[in-house]
Amino acid sequence: MTYGPDALAHDTDGRAVFVSGAVVGDRVRAVIDRDEGRWAHAAALELTEASPERVVPRCPHAGACGGCPWAALSYEAQARAKRDGVVDALARIGRLGTERAEALVSPLVSPGDPWGYRNKVELAVARDARGRVTLGMHGRGEGDVVQVKSCALLDKAHSGAVKSVSGALGYLAGSHDLQLERVGIRASRRTRDLEVALWTRPGAFPRAQVAKVLGDALRPTSVVRVMQKGPAKARRIAGVECLSGAGSWGEVVGAESMRVSAPSFFQVNTRGAEKLVELVMEALDPQADEEAMDLYCGAGTFTLPLARRAGFVSAVESYGPAVRDLRRNLERAGLGNVDAVGGDAGREFPDTDADVIVVDPPRAGLAADVVSRLSEQPARAIAYVSCDPATLARDLARFEEIGAFRPTRVTPVDLFPQTYHVETVTLLERARA
Incomplete structure (x- = not known):
């Protein structure tokens, strides 16, 4: 594979x-x-x-829907292929060699059930020549939309929400121009929160009707509208409106209670997120007299547990909505030992000497200057959380070239069963002279 x-x-x-x-x-x-x-x-x-x-896929739409491209592959084979993919990336792109890469990469960790694990799905929107609107799952082909009654990847307690939301918005679209671009559904078994986020262009919008129809269809705890403007490949948030309910979504990750706004990133696999936190904290073992740094920290998945263990945390996040969520989550948790900074990790790199560091960058990985700045830190260890083996391997090669830190363990974690995607937690420790 x-x-x-x-x-x-x-x-x-x-x-x-x-x-x-x-x-x-x-x-x-x-x-x-x-x-x-x-x-x-x-x-x-x-x-x-x-x-x-x-194997026979559990979902009858697996051949057409793009959400589970590996559904016809046994889970055991998926696990082997994902670990092999990480080893291959480290050996070739990271230039570590096959023998060393094999020794570094642990067996794949599977946090839970390979089906029904997602707390979020996204519906695509299609319009035919007559302007009629169809909502459904993203198909395998570009622009394809697959209508489904439920999603086998979404938490089982809420799998029917896909049909309810699609039906309600399809009905409304027959009499209103909703300017829908996509629709997000976030569901939590732990908090029982269910949020529907409507991503639209700015302009007139039937707020009351949308809130009522969605409320009647599935009783969500929050309905929000996220307005975007700009060209298709460079959309930016123009505003967020709460149409009904809380205006955000709540989840519990380990011992932490978090609230996340619709535009903010949050791991789609809650049990997987808990496993990442467990692996990071186990690898770094932050102490009460130590300073920690958390770059690309999002709404605080790692920041909150770091703040409970370390003396002080410098947290940096570039995305405005996530920074606001982070500050709200810290306030709700009563944690005052965090400096939450909004801005690019390179430009806003903390002016401090950290003992332990967490980095959880987007798929593009770390910028070269960030690798250099991290390598100048006196930290004893860095935990690098990655969602792309190729960019991880590239960045590890950069760390190796500088020579201050060396990877000592890479743990692949299966946050996305039935797909080829794999998360990894890499421990980098200070190189010995």
């Missing part, structure tokens, strides 16, 4: 062919649909011999 939805084959000349609709070990009849010279992409047309690792 590749780091993507496809399985890898080779033609008679040894050229790599990425095959969609297949899993490792399958024999298929396929047709080339993209030829790039040195490699090609193909679509499986017929399964002639099934792999021993092939």
Whole structure:
């Protein structure tokens, strides 16, 4: 399996062919649909011999929906493929070599059930030539929308929310121009919170009608409208309106109670988030007389437990809504030993000497200057939480080149079963002279 939805084959000349609709070990009849010279992409047309690792997906829409591209692969095979992918990235991109990468990477940690684990799903919006609106899950093809009655990845207690929200908004769209771009549903089994977030363009909006119809359909604890403006690839938040309820979503992660606004990032797997926190705290073992640093801290998933253990925490986050959520969560928790800074991690790098550091950057990883600044810190350890093995490997190579810190353990965590995505927690310790 590749780091993507496809399985890898080779033609008679040894050229790599990425095959969609297949899993490792399958024999298929396929047709080339993209030829790039040195490699090609193909679509499986017929399964002639099934792999021993092939299973019947729990979701009947798995072949069309883009949410679970590995659903036809046994979970044991998924776990092996994800760990192998991390090892391969560290060996090749990180230039650590296969032997060292194998020794560094632990077995994949699975925090919970491989189905029904998500606390959030996002609905796509499509319009036909007559302007009729359809809501559903994102399909595998660009712009495809798959109508479903429920999502097998969403928490089982709320799996029917997809149908309820789609039906309610589809009904409203027949008589109102909602200017919908996407719809988010966040659900918590622990707090029983259920939030519907409508992502729209600014302008007139039937607020009362939307709140009433959604309220009748599924009794959400919060309905918000997130207004965006700007070109499609560079949207920015123009405002957030609370249409009904709390105006935010609540979740419990370990011992921490958090509230998160619709635009803010939060891990879609709550049990997975708890495992990340557990691994980070275990790796760093922050002490009461130590200073901690938390870069790309979001709404405070790591900041709050750090603040309970360390003497002081410098927390930096660039996204405005997340900074506001962080400050609110710290206030709710009664934690006054945190300096919450809004801004880019490179420009707002804390002017302090940290003993332990957490970094949890977006998929693009760490900027080169941030790696340099981190390497200048006197810290005894850094915990690097990553959602992309390739950028993690690139950044570890940069740390190695500078020489102040070396990776000593990489733990892959399966926050996204039925997909190729994998989270990792890497412990970097000060290099010995």
